[in-house]
Amino acid sequence: MYAFSYHSPKTVRQAATLLGKNPDAKVLAGGQTLLPTMKQRLASPSALIDLGKAEGLSGIEVKGRNVVIGAMTRHADVASSAIVGEAIPALAALAGGIGDPAVRNRGTIGGSLANNDPAADYPSAVLALNATIITNKRKIPADEFFQGMFSTALEEGEVIVKVSFPIPSKAAYEKFPNPASRYAMVGVFVAKKGSETRVAVTGAGSDGVFRSAECEAALKARFNPKSLDGVKVKAAGLNSDIHASSEYRAHLIPVIAKRAVAKAMAK
Amino acid sequence: MSSTTGIGASVLRKEDIRFITGKGQYTDDVNRQGQAHAYFLRSPHAHATIKKLDVSAAKKAAGVLDVLTGDDLAHDKIGGLICGWMIHNKDGSPMKAGAHPALAQGKVRYVGDHVAVIIAETYAQAKDAAELVVVDYGVLPAVVDMNTASKGPAIHDVAPDNVVYDWHLGDKAATEAAFKNAKHITKIDLVNNRLIPNAMEPRAAVGDYDAGTEVFTLYTTSQNPHVARLVLSAFVGIAPEHKLRVIAPDVGGGFGSKIFIYAEETVCVWASKRVGRPVKWTADRTEAFLSDAHGRDHITHAELATDEKGKILGFRVKTKANLGAYLSTFSSCVPTYLYAPLLSGQYDIPAIYVEVEGIYTTTAPVDAYRGAGRPEATFVVERIMEKTARELGQDPAAFRRKNFVKSFPHQTPVIMCYDTGNYSASLDLALEMADYKNFGKRKKESAKNGKLRGIGFSAYIEACGIAPSAAVGSLGAGVGLWESAEVRVNPVGTVEVLTGSHSHGQGHETTFAQLVSDRLGIDINSVSIVHGDTDKVQFGMGTYGSRSGSVGMSAISKALDKVIAKGKKVASYALEASEKDIEFKDGRFSVAGTDKSLAFGEVALQAYIAHKFTGAELEPGLKEGAFYDPTNFTFPSGVHICEVEIDPDTGVTTIAKWTAVDDFGNVINPMIVEGQVHGGIAQGVGQALFEGAHYDKDGQLVTASYMDYTMPRADNLPSFQIGMTNTPCTTNPLGLKGCGEAGAIASPPAVINAITDAIGHENIAMPATPLAVWTAIQSSASKLAAE
Known part of the structure; x- marks a missing residue:
């Protein structure tokens, strides 16, 4: 790790001001990606702006027909939240399956989304649930x-x-983990609201999370696992590495989507 | 007492209290006064000449004490690292061993090779200064693929075609003749995947030179501190042995990778004199991936000849073994003498011929890793046995049984003489425990759920306690493979055992104490085991190859015999009786036919106060040593049966059931033995399903972290069903065979045999990842569609 200056703003406004003054600064949320990257000397921000003490960034509440989660809310808190468990149990289950207990006790939803790791779990929930980032x-x-x-x-x-x-x-969210890292190799979040069904896929796309047009089209008429039988997803644009070829990932997307739909219907 | 703490009792591990309460003392816990820190600048290239190496700016950086290179090693006449086993080619010429300097001298040969060491007040300062070292590399093509390695470029000038040796074993003519008479020939091509050891504790070293006494002390993560001292003295030339102390304190796992003498500890101990300060280095996990000696990495073609009834007539095997960029300490013997002599397995095979080519590549050195050659041999034997049974339409258990060695001793065509065994007994118990007769029902049940179920066997043979010394010497070993022990009885009757074995997870502090408690009839808590320090313990050979029980404990047993014999002499004076009338039983020396007796501790006291005998009659004291050189290897064996269930939609393999029946001969502590079996199976399943070191075509290690290198985890494994049979070893006093590697040896072929049974064809390599299994199923599906 290289040397850096450390700031602990009390408000988001202060944080924004500090960001403006320090062009090479990084915002520190849970630090579950940033700190290991810095330790490996792969990132060398001049300053860290720690949101840990900034007011009003944590918490979970229901507002109208929405669940609103503060950016600094830890994965463990989302996983164990009675509000989330009641309103969107799939989201609580997703949070409970991120990383390991240490990661879940430090990592935050805002940090995960701002980082947009192509194999992170949260982006699929945000995209499938058609959430709004405030x-x-x-x-x-x-x-x-x-x-x-x-x-x-x-x-x-x-x-x-x-x-x-x-x-x-x-x-529902269904994750097929990378055997080594256990990040999502293909993670599929399916969500039905009214007549719209959205299917978001993480871990598979070479450009990060995306909506599967093929799966959404298949589920449009009927939200049922059988609707996904025979659905083919194109391998083009999917990741290929030692753990999974793009063809294999393409094959897995409808398989995992089908399991997610079955899970959603079982609830 | 002996019933609860003696031989055969599942005594809880004495050492675990300190380990699980964080009170273990590992090398990284060692901090010396005035200690400096070393950081190794490593090659980012797989193969390159060093055209220019400029360390001047780094030397001037904050906190830097010195920056040392291969030139400095040469200046101080520090020799290179050695390979301790000479292998001869088919034509009798010696193998081609290139030089192995601890810091590169003009060339780097794998990613992670050591270019320079920066020694600074803090580790961070050393790391910062490393960025100021200027290296001008002349990049050369990487040599990664063994099949094309001969096309070069040469990695070492001494081996222009990158072949280290071209070796063989067995009777070629007899084997060819057997194949001419064969009714059926089974052919198989196999890859034994390359593994990275991943001990929980990374390698570490602290070098400390005392200018007053001119003694170097090296604290290091070693399985064999005396061997390390011998090599660093006699070959590397750090200091004469009496001026070099090597301490291997608590060591957190070795699996073979800590047998070897590496560049880092060599440099730390040498540099401590150069900079006049203790020098410490602890590997980070990436360094462990890059520079710990890797394991396995074979390509093999094998053929098995059988007659019309399915009796084996002959076996021929051709293997290429990747030895990496340099010959590590014992690398040369692993794919030769630790591999080929195991190719007879549990079977009566009249003729065997094996050819092995050792290949240089621009990858990390490859050396012994849990099983060392024996897992590779077992994989070949048990895969081709299964395939042959399938091709002949015979039940795989019955086919094996038909070919088992049934009378002992049994001389194989490949060196080994099995002293004892009862292979059918293990098979019978395993078939029963695995409920083999109802497998068909379970397969149908799985099919109903859309799953493919398969069953696979592995009837393995192990050879532990590699020996005798004279025999291994005649095969090229540079060392003897005996073990030493000293039993020091204190005046109050407590006992210290100094052993040349080294514990790095095996539980010697418990099992060795059980032997002493059993034999001397004293409380197990009155016994302490001392190991791992060349200043405390007499020369010993260390722990590897499952030798600590069969060889190390045999040495202790011999020393205990001497202690008891001396105790009888002392007791005869103290009890005023004839020595021949003294009996020793349950911790008491007594005069036969009388009620006169003394407890062991009382006799110890008599030995030290020496009031009852004169110096002319008997030496005072009670301390005896022994060296034990076995007369043969020991041959553990067993049958493992693996049942898998595969999800064809994803290719995920689940191990549904695991039955392990092992014959380790006598067992000291069944709980510890079961633990060794569990760990071994987990490692073997790791090889079969998860682990695989992957270098890309440029020689970059793609699997250099846990993001890409898959370790087996608890949730990948079922609850194992463990059974044991017991045919005691006939060649050592305790009847022990060894258990440390069996699980890792037995399990990979059991898994792959089960998977190939499930998918209906043989075309799958390890690790059988979901991708590999899914791909294999696609090819069988397309094959079915085409038929």
Whole structure:
């Protein structure tokens, strides 16, 4: 790890000001990606702006037909939240399956989304549930937020404050883990709300999380696992590595989507 | 007492209290006064000449004490690392061993090779300064694939075609003749995947030079501190043995990878004199992946000849073994003498011929890893046995039984003489425990759920306690393979056992104490086991190859015999009786036919106060040593049966059932033995389903972290069904055979035999990852569609 300066703002506004003053600064949320990267000397920010003491960033509440989760809310808190468990159990289950207990006790939803790791779990929930990312500057719809691997719509000085999830009628997340890292190799979040079914896939796309048009089309008429029988997903644009070829990932997407739909219907 | 703490009792491990309460003392826990820290600058290239190496800026960086290179080693006349086993080619010429300097001298040969060492006040300063070292590399093509390695470029000038040796064993003519008479020939092509050891504790070293006494002390993560001292003295030339102390304190797992003498500890101990300060290094996990000696990595073609009834007539095997960029300490013997002599398995095979080519590649050195040659041999034997049974339409258990060795001793055509065994007994018990007769029902049940179920056998043979010394010497070993022990009885009757064996997870502090408790009839808590320090313990050979029981404990047993004999002498004076009338039983020396007796501790006291005998009659004291050189290997054996269930939609293999029946001869502590079996199976399943070191075509290690290198985890494994049979070894005093590697040896072929049974064809390599299994199923599906 290289030397850096450390800041602990009390408000989001202060954090934004500090970001403006320190062009090479990084925002520290749970640090579950950033700190290991710094330890390996793969990242060398001049300053860390720790949101740990900034007010009003944590917590879970229901607002109308939405569950709103503060950016600094830890995965473990989402996993064990009675509110989330009641309203969107699929989201609680997803949070409970991120990393290991140490990661879940430190990692945050805002940090995960801002990082947009192509194999992270949360982006699939945000995209499938059609959530809204609320920053210190604006509201960003999920479909516009994710802009490719490790890339988001966040601008300089922009900090995620909370995420608002519309409550679906049915939803589930199914993860096929990478055998080594146990990150999602193919993770599929399916959500049905009204007449719309959205299917978001993480871990598989070479450009990060995406919606599977093939699966959504198949489920449009009938939200049922059988609807996905025979669905073919194109391998083009999917990751290929020693753990999974793009063809294998393409094969797994409808298989895992089918399991997710079955899970959603069982609830 | 002996019933609860003696031989055969599942005594809880004495050492675990300190390990699980964080009070273990590992090398990284050692901190010396004035200690500096070493950081190794490593090659980012698989193969390159060093055109220029400029360390001047790094030397001036904050906190830096010195930056040392291969030139400095040469200046100080520090020799290279050695390979301790000479292998001869088919034509009798010696193998081609390239030089192995601890810091590169003009060339780097794998990613992670040591270019320079930076020694600074802090580790962070050393790491910062490393970025100031300027290296101008002349990048050469990497040599990664064994099949094309001969096309070069040469990694070492001494081996222009990158072949280290071209070796063979067995009777070629007799084997060819057997194949001419065969009714059926089974052919198989196999890859034994390359593994990275991943001990929980990474390698570490602290070198400490005392200018007053001119003694070097090296604290290091070693399985064999005396061997390390011998090599560093006699070959590397750090210091004469009496001026070099090697301490291997608590060691957190070795699996073979800590047998070897590496560049880092060599440099730390040498540099401690150069900089006049203790020098410490602890590997980070990436360094462990890159530079610990890897394991396995064979390509094999094998053929098995059988007659019309399915009796084996002959076996021929051709193997290429990847030895990496340099010959590590015992690398040369692993794919030769630790491999080929195991190719007879549990079977009566009249003729065997084996050819092995050792190949240099621009990858990390490859050496012994849990099983060392024996897992590779067992994989070949048990895969081709299963395939042959299938091709002949015979039941795999019955086919094996038909070919078992049934009378002992049995001389194989490949060196080994099995002293004893009862292979049918293990098979019978395993078939019963595995409920083999109802497998068909379970398979149908799985099919109903859309799953493919398969069953696979592995009837393995092990050879432990590699020996005798004279025999291994005649085969090229540079060392003897005996073990030493000293039993020191204190005046109050407590006992210290100094052993040349080294414990790094095996539980010697418990099992060795059980032997002493049993034999001397004293409380197990009155016994302490001392190991791992060349200043405390007499020369010993260390722990590897499942030798600590059969060889190390045999040495202790011999020393205990001497202690008891001396005790009888002392007791005869103390009890005023004839020595021949003294009996020793349950911890008491007594005069036969009388009620006169003394407890062991009382006799010990008599030995030290020496009031009852004169110096002319008897030496005072009660301390005896022994060296034990076995007369043969020991031959553990057993049958493992693996049942898998495969999800054809994803290719995920689940181990549904595991039955292990092992014959380790006599057992000291069944709980510890079961633990060794569990760990061994987990490692073997790791090889079969998960682990695989992968270098890309440029020689970069793709699997250099846990993000990409898959370790087996608890949730990958079922609850094992463990059974044991017991035919005691006939060649050592305790009847022990060894259990440390059996699980890792037995399990890979059992898993792959089960998977190939489930998918209906043989075409799958290890690790059988979900991708590999799914791909294999696609090919069988397309094959079915085409038929």
